[in-house]
Amino acid sequence: MDWTLEVVVLPVSDIDGAIEFYRDKVGFELDHDTTNEYMRVAQLTPRGSGCSIVVGDLPSQSEMAPGSMRGLQLVVADAAAARAELLERGVEVGEITVFDERDGGTLFGFADPEGNTWAVQQIRARADRPLIPVEARGRFGEG
Template sequence: MDWTLEVVVLPVSDLDAAVAFYRDRVGFDLDHDTRTEHMHVAQLTPRGSGCSIVVGSLPAQNEMAPGSMRGLQLCVADARAARDELVGRGVECSEVMVLDERDGGTFFGFADPDGNTWAVQELRVRGDRPLIPESARGRFGG
């Protein structure tokens, strides 16, 4: 049996500001923004990913302090290009660090407005072999 990680709950203080940051500055796709009389949640997915983040007023989010998530990790085929893209959209990023010359040893980081932190790892192999093939992306929201 396969077990897949498909959603990470992310604690934020302002849902609308978080959606704007992740959609407009980081470039995640907004899958849905659902408001009812009992809740308000939004799901956003990094392009090419099978896992999304959910921000909002679900019980699990209310139990975590906004900004308390550390070291969530994204993978890209080219860390320098990804960093340049984010900086160009106004995201403050650390410098690219090469910890190991082998594939997977290059990183940079950024934080959202609440202080949740992200590590971005370069996996050059993703350029040739995406985790989710382009032909399947429409089925996964990514």
């Protein structure tokens, strides 16, 4: 049986601000923004990812302090290009650090306005072997 991680709940106090940051600055796709009499939930997905983040006011989110998530990790084929893209979009990012010359040993980080932190890891093999093949992305609502 496969077990897939598909959603990470991200604690924030400003749902609109989080949507703006992750959609407009980081470049995640806004999958939905749902409001009813009980809750508001927005789901955003990084391009090429099978896992999304959810921000909102669900009970599980109120159990975590806004900004308390640490070390979420994104993987890219080219750390320098990813860092340049985030800088161009106005995201404050750390310097690139090479911990190991082998693939996977190059990283940089950033934080969202609430203080949730992210590591961006370079795995060059993702350029040729993405986890979700390009031809399958349309089935998941990706472009």
